Amino acid sequence: MPWDLNNDRPIYLQLMERIQHDIISGVYQPGDKLPSVRDLAVEAAVNPNTMQKALSELERCGLVHSQRTSGRFITDDTEKLRRMKSELASEHIFSFLDQMRNLGFSDTETLEMIQQTLDKKEGTNNETDS
Amino acid sequence: MLGKLVKYDLKASGKLFLLIHIIYLLTCLMVRFFYVNQLDFEAPAVPLFTSIVIASALMLFIITAVCICTWLQITFRFYRNLFGKEGYLTWTLPASSTEHLWAKLLSGYLLSAANTVIIAIGILILVTGENVTAFYAQFAPTFTAELGVPLTTYALWLFLYSLAGGICSVIWIYFCITAGQLFPGHRVLCAIAVYFIFGFVIQALSFLILFLSGYFPGYNHMASQGITAAAYLTGTLLISTVLIVIITVLQYAAMHYIMKRQINLL
Amino acid sequence: MKPILECSRLTKKYGDFFALSDLSLTLERGQIIGLLGPNGSGKTTLIKLANGLLTPTDGHILINGMTPCPKTKQIVSYLPDCSFINEHMRVQDILSYYTDFFSNFSTERASAMLDALEIDRRSRLSSLSKGTKEKVQLALVMSRDADLYILDEPIGGVDPAARDFILKTILTNYREDAAVLISTHLIADIENVLDRVLFLRNGQLALNATVDDIRTEYGKSVDALFREVFKC
Numbered sequence: 236m237p238w239d240l241n242n243d244r245p246i247y248l249q250l251m252e253r254i255q256h257d258i259i260s261g262v263y264q265p266g267d268k269l270p271s272v273r274d275l276a277v278e279a280a281v282n283p284n285t286m287q288k289a290l291s292e293l294e295r296c297g298l299v300h301s302q303r304t305s306g307r308f309i310t311d312d313t314e315k316l317r318r319m320k321s322e323l324a325s326e327h328i329f330s331f332l333d334q335m336r337n338l339g340f341s342d343t344e345t346l347e348m349i350q351q352t353l354d355k356k357e358g359t360n361n362e363t364d365s
Numbered sequence: 366m367l368g369k370l371v372k373y374d375l376k377a378s379g380k381l382f383l384l385i386h387i388i389y390l391l392t393c394l395m396v397r398f399f400y401v402n403q404l405d406f407e408a409p410a411v412p413l414f415t416s417i418v419i420a421s422a423l424m425l426f427i428i429t430a431v432c433i434c435t436w437l438q439i440t441f442r443f444y445r446n447l448f449g450k451e452g453y454l455t456w457t458l459p460a461s462s463t464e465h466l467w468a469k470l471l472s473g474y475l476l477s478a479a480n481t482v483i484i485a486i487g488i489l490i491l492v493t494g495e496n497v498t499a500f501y502a503q504f505a506p507t508f509t510a511e512l513g514v515p516l517t518t519y520a521l522w523l524f525l526y527s528l529a530g531g532i533c534s535v536i537w538i539y540f541c542i543t544a545g546q547l548f549p550g551h552r553v554l555c556a557i558a559v560y561f562i563f564g565f566v567i568q569a570l571s572f573l574i575l576f577l578s579g580y581f582p583g584y585n586h587m588a589s590q591g592i593t594a595a596a597y598l599t600g601t602l603l604i605s606t607v608l609i610v611i612i613t614v615l616q617y618a619a620m621h622y623i624m625k626r627q628i629n630l631l
Numbered sequence: 632m633k634p635i636l637e638c639s640r641l642t643k644k645y646g647d648f649f650a651l652s653d654l655s656l657t658l659e660r661g662q663i664i665g666l667l668g669p670n671g672s673g674k675t676t677l678i679k680l681a682n683g684l685l686t687p688t689d690g691h692i693l694i695n696g697m698t699p700c701p702k703t704k705q706i707v708s709y710l711p712d713c714s715f716i717n718e719h720m721r722v723q724d725i726l727s728y729y730t731d732f733f734s735n736f737s738t739e740r741a742s743a744m745l746d747a748l749e750i751d752r753r754s755r756l757s758s759l760s761k762g763t764k765e766k767v768q769l770a771l772v773m774s775r776d777a778d779l780y781i782l783d784e785p786i787g788g789v790d791p792a793a794r795d796f797i798l799k800t801i802l803t804n805y806r807e808d809a810a811v812l813i814s815t816h817l818i819a820d821i822e823n824v825l826d827r828v829l830f831l832r833n834g835q836l837a838l839n840a841t842v843d844d845i846r847t848e849y850g851k852s853v854d855a856l857f858r859e860v861f862k863c
Contacts, residue, residue, distance in 0.1 A: 242852035245843040246823055277802045280795065281823045282663055285843070366701075369731050376724075377717065445717075453711040457682050458732045459701040626686055629679075 238279040246281060250289035253279075258298060258309055259320045266311035269299060366460045370468030374446070375475065378438045382476060386483045389431045393487035396424065401491060406500040424491065428484055435480040439473045439535065444542050448552065452630045462624045470535060477531035485524050513596070526602075533613045537563070540616035543623050549631075567612060571605055578604060633696035635660050635779045635810045636681060640690035643676050643834075650676040651834040653690070658810055660778070663801075663824055665853070666814040668831035669861050674814045675712075677831070678783050681812075682709050695778060705735070708777035712784040712814075714764060718757035722750055722767065733775055740804065741774035762793055769797055773804040780811045786820055798824055819854040828853050830860060 240249045254275075257263055269275070272290060276283040290307060293299045297315065301307045310316065335345045400420060406413070446455050447465065455465065492498075501516075509515050514522075541563065545556025636658040643651045651673045658664060668674050679685040680692050683699030694703035716725055722745065729736045745752070748766055756764060769785060782801070786794050802824060805811050815821060818828075822842060830838035837860060845853050 240823055242819075242822075242855065243846065243850055245846045247843060273803070273807075277799055279823075280798050280802070282826050282842075283802065283807070284662060284826050285823075288843075373728060373731075377719075450711075450713050450715050451717050453684070453709070453713065453715040456684055457704050457707070457709050459705040460732075461701050464701075629685055 238281070240279075240281070247285050247289040247292065250279065250281065250286060251292050254289065254293060255298060255319070256323075259316060259323060263309045265309055265313050265316060267309045268305070269307040269309065271306065366458075367464050367468055367471070370458075370460060370464065371472045371475075374442060374468060374472030377446075378442050378472075378476060382435065382438060382479070385431055385434050386480070389427065389487055390483065390490070392427060393424075393490040396420070397490050397494060401494050401497060404494075404496055406496060428487070431484065432480060435476060436534075436538070439476055440538055440542065443469050443473065443539055444553075444556075448542065448546055448628075448630065450631075452628075456628070456630070462628075463621070466539075466621060466624055469539060470532075473535040473539070474532050477535055478528055481524070481527050481531060512598075530609070533609050536613050536616050536620070540620050543620045546629075547623065547627060549629065552631075567608070571608055574604055574608060575601065632660065633693075634658060635695055636812070637693040637696075638677075638690065641677075641680065641687055641692050642689035643673075643680060643685060644688040649834050651680070654834065654836055655690075656829070656836060656839065658812070660808050660810050662826035663805070663811040663813065665818065665821065665825040665828040666812055666831065667816070667818055667828055667853075667857055668837075669816070672831040673834040674831055675783065676834070678709075678781055678812075678814060681779075681781060682707060705733070706778040708733075708772050708775040708780045710769060710772040710780075710782040710785055712787060714768070716756055716768065716771075719755060721753055721755050723752040725756065725767075725771065726752070729771055729774070735776040736771075737774050737776065741770055744770040744774065744800065762789060765789065766793070766796065766800075769800055773800050776806055776809075778806075778809050780805055780809060782811065782813045784815055785813060786815060786817055794820055818857050819852070822853050825853070830857065832861070 238250075238253055240246060263269065269290070270278070272283055272287050275290075276286040279286065290299065294301060294307075297312075298310055298319070299307050300310060332342060332345065336342075340348070404413070404417070445451055447469070456462075460468075505516065512519050538560075541560040542556045544559045545552045545554075548555040634657045636656075638654050638656045641651055641654040641656075642649065654673075654677070666674050666677070676685065680687055681694060681699065683704060691698060694707060697703050720728070726738060726741060726745075729741070730738050745767065748763065748770070750759070750763065750767065756767070759767065765785075769782075772780065772782070780801075785797055785801070789797065798821065801811060801813075813821060813825070825842050827841050828838070828845070829836060840848075842853055845851075845856055849856050851859075
């Protein structure tokens with residue numbers, strides 16, 4: 236199944252984001268070996284050179300490191316992964332808040348709405364539980 | 366490389382070729398045993414000769430059909446493999462255009478020669494019955510006197526001549542198809558046109574040469590000057606052989622040039 | 632190392648019509664290149680010239696530093712956009728044909744691909760469906776360890792599943808120091824696998840850039856840019 240890539244941004248950036256996401260969300264565990272460039276490229280249905288570029292960029296960020304003979308590995312620096320995870324989370328929160336502000340909600344209103352939604356969800360969950 | 370190309374050409378045509386020629390040989394065997402061997406040359410002349418004429422016409426028809434099939438096979442293999450869609454693979458094999466041309470000449474000639482040999486074997490099967498040879502023996506001296514050589518020797522020469530002439534026929538057909546490629550859009554039509562135009566030109570040319578060299582108009586005229594049939598035949602044969610060899614060489618050169626420079630597949 | 636393909640002032644004329652005019656271009660190894668352009672822009676002419684199926688009217692084309700000849704044909708693996716194999720042949724005969732003629736043909740790789748397609752070796756090509764036939768042809772072409780793969784419209788008119796198979800076959804099999812030249816007019820489908828694109832217009836080079844450069848510079852996909860450049 237080729238990866239879902241959109242059309243207007245450089246492909247290597249999208250590949251980086253996708254792999255980064257897979258690492259942070261735990262599809263790849265810390266210390267895991269990554270598939271070869273060719274295999275990843277085939278899986279994503281993209282050009283191997285582009286995949287290579289994405290992985291090199293990730294290497295520069297310190298998310299993966301290569302060992303000369305045995306391939307590329309995910310970093311086992313769990314502290315760093317946790318930090319990246321929370322960075323990514325706050326990015327999502329900020330962009331969400333931006334959209335809500337665009338719709339005309341203040342941050343407090345947004346927070347209230349979130350709380351309500353969660354309560355309601357809790358309620359329905361309890362109902363199905365009992 | 367040449368060997369491999371020839372191998373696949375023969376592989377492509379081999380099965381059908383063998384089938385047709387085995388059927389031909391079986392037909393000859395059957396005619397020999399069920400018809401020729403039953404002939405009684407002491408029988409009344411009229412019904413005997415009528416039946417021989419019909420049988421000969423029939424065999425001539427079969428032989429012509431077998432030859433046409435062989436030539437169609439040679440023609441189609443050349444056209445499809447070099448100028449049809451298959452040409453995209455053929456011309457991108459690691460072989461030169463000269464190798465392709467020679468492979469087709471060799472494979473085409475091998476089929477043509479095999480055809481000539483098998484046709485000859487079939488004819489031998491038909492006419493070597495004891496009753497036929499005994500009957501012919503009565504007239505043999507007359508024939509030998511007219512031809513200058515015994516009929517068997519003459520037939521042998523004829524056979525060798527057709528065997529050698531095969532190469533000219535192959536080149537001629539290949540040349541027509543190749544020349545047809547110069548006219549995109551009407552390749553096949555132009556190949557046929559080239560065939561007839563060249564045929565006509567060669568006819569006219571040989572006519573002219575025969576006329577100029579005094580071999581025309583015909584044997585009757587020469588007989589009055591005391592020239593034997595044998596000498597007449599040898600004379601015309603010699604002239605047309607020279608003519609054909611020259612034309613074949615020119616056709617080969619033209620074909621070689623077109624294949625090297627002017628091919629554009631559809 | 633010499634560039635795998637080099638054209639300089641390459642011109643091909645048919646009568647008064649210039650199929651290619653004054654085209655200069657260099658392609659390096661290790662990349663997948665898209666050859667794009669509307670019908671009649673000279674894509675097929677360029678491909679035929681690279682394969683030695685045509686001779687240039689003017690200028691020259693070099694493959695690995697040589698004009699097309701049996702030596703270059705040995706290192707170029709070419710997929711024409713038509714059915715180019717004798718339909719009466721059986722699959723096993725075609726395999727031995729390729730093994731006989733191309734020293735860089737890997738029978739094991741071809742066999743593995745044919746097995747994956749569940750193709751009976753004894754079946755004649757004419758008995759296979761059109762889609763399967765195309766896959767067999769691609770498998771043969773990609774089973775050669777070539778220096779340059781030239782694929783003319785490999786994804787023209789196939790369904791999405793077949794397209795994925797074709798792209799996967801190309802990506803899995805080409806050698807890393809080889810170049811792959813893919814001609815197509817369905818850019819969106821293969822854009823992601825390309826390093827570089829060449830736009831041809833009226834026999835001339837209209838654009839030669841990497842896909843990521845195009846996206847960074849124009850902020851749009853190659854497909855969108857193509858539609859803009861060749862707007863009617």
